[in-house]
Amino acid sequence: xxxxxxxxxxxxxxxxxxxxxxxxGGDLAVAKEMVRLAHGAGCECIKHQTHFIEDEMTDEAxxxxxxxxxxxxxxxxxxxxxxxxxxxxxxxxxxxLGIIYLSTPFSRAAADFLNEIGVPAFKIGSGEADNLxxxxxxxxxxxxxxxxxxxxxxxxxxxxxAILDASxxxxxxxxxxxLYPSPPEIVSLQGVTELKKAFPKALVGFSDHSIGPEMALxxxxxxAVILERxxxxxxxxxxxxIINSMDPAELRFLIDRSKEIHVALMNPKQRTAAEEPVYRFxxxxxxxxxxxxxxxxxxxxxxxARRPGSxxxxxxxxxKLLGKRLxxxxxxxxxxxxxxxx
Numbered sequence: 001x002x003x004x005x006x007x008x009x010x011x012x013x014x015x016x017x018x019x020x021x022x023x024x025g026g027d028l029a030v031a032k033e034m035v036r037l038a039h040g041a042g043c044e045c046i047k048h049q050t051h052f053i054e055d056e057m058t059d060e061a062x063x064x065x066x067x068x069x070x071x072x073x074x075x076x077x078x079x080x081x082x083x084x085x086x087x088x089x090x091x092x093x094x095x096x097l098g099i100i101y102l103s104t105p106f107s108r109a110a111a112d113f114l115n116e117i118g119v120p121a122f123k124i125g126s127g128e129a130d131n132l133x134x135x136x137x138x139x140x141x142x143x144x145x146x147x148x149x150x151x152x153x154x155x156x157x158x159x160x161x162a163i164l165d166a167s168x169x170x171x172x173x174x175x176x177x178x179l180y181p182s183p184p185e186i187v188s189l190q191g192v193t194e195l196k197k198a199f200p201k202a203l204v205g206f207s208d209h210s211i212g213p214e215m216a217l218x219x220x221x222x223x224a225v226i227l228e229r230x231x232x233x234x235x236x237x238x239x240x241x242i243i244n245s246m247d248p249a250e251l252r253f254l255i256d257r258s259k260e261i262h263v264a265l266m267n268p269k270q271r272t273a274a275e276e277p278v279y280r281f282x283x284x285x286x287x288x289x290x291x292x293x294x295x296x297x298x299x300x301x302x303x304x305a306r307r308p309g310s311x312x313x314x315x316x317x318x319x320k321l322l323g324k325r326l327x328x329x330x331x332x333x334x335x336x337x338x339x340x341x342x
């Protein structure tokens with residue numbers, strides 16, 4: 001999958017997405033400062049949330065209070081939504097720094113708007129993961145889609161994946177747990193491998209709502225090719241998502257450590273050239289464990305394996321010597337040679 005200039009594949013370091021979301025609190029200047037600091041941390045991709053409240057919710061939302069806020073979900077989004085002009089300015093500023101700009105649309109109008117302003121791909125959040133008409137609408141744009149699968153099982157996400165398959169767009173599925181923050185007791189790292197197995201056409205990543213980088217980094221070792229975490233310039237800000245957001249220093253840590261884990265993930269199980277000097281002294285050579293006379297037939301009690309590994313017969317050949325006859329006497333702790341044997 002390719003988003004803007006960035007290829008995403010198992011053989012490449014994971015794409016780290018810093019989700020500003022609504023952490024700017026509706027303030028464009030704050031949002032731009034968050035982007036500036038993310039750029040300094042080496043960020044490749046920023047994700048925003050696009051909320052057009054009237055097309056997104058009905059009046060019933062004014063009576064629904066999310067567990068991480070003290071006002072209704074309607075009020076949360078009304079306070080934090082950027083205007084159309086402000087979002088365009090945020091996107092252009094982000095792109096001017098060489099950072100990919102993505103956003104999650106929470107309504108048909110928001111999706112249309114993002115397509116009109118030219119976002120290179122769409123992120124669909126967990127809350128819309130089974131919103132089949134919205135997924136179908138977004139897929140018609142023909143752009144890559146990243147779909148979070150929080151609050152879903154393999155079975156319940158199949159219909160959404162079927163829409164993506166039928167549309168022919170490139171897509172990625174993100175394992176996710178939607179509690180802010182998510183404790184380890186309910187985070188599913190197995191979800192990464194289960195999604196890979198169930199949907200082999202999909203790239204698989206991890207959208208992390210836990211505190212700290214550990215879960216996201218662990219997912220890289222399981223093959224996650226996209227990492228998404230909420231991001232803020234300071235965790236001392238007030239907002240429903242701040243508690244599980246990373247700051248610029250943590251963003252840099254996540255980017256750098258995920259690259260290192262990916263490098264190690266690509267290495268097969270083998271002895272490397274760098275290990276050869278260690279191998280020469282750390283491995284064992286077969287030696288006589290006592291003085292042995294000419295014509296002696298070797299038993300297990302006669303020999304042992306000791307460092308260094310500079311001898312001709314390695315410890316892994318120990319059993320090959322049993323029952324062999326010596327053609328010369330050898331003293332205790334002498335490294336044996338094949339030429340010592342008949």
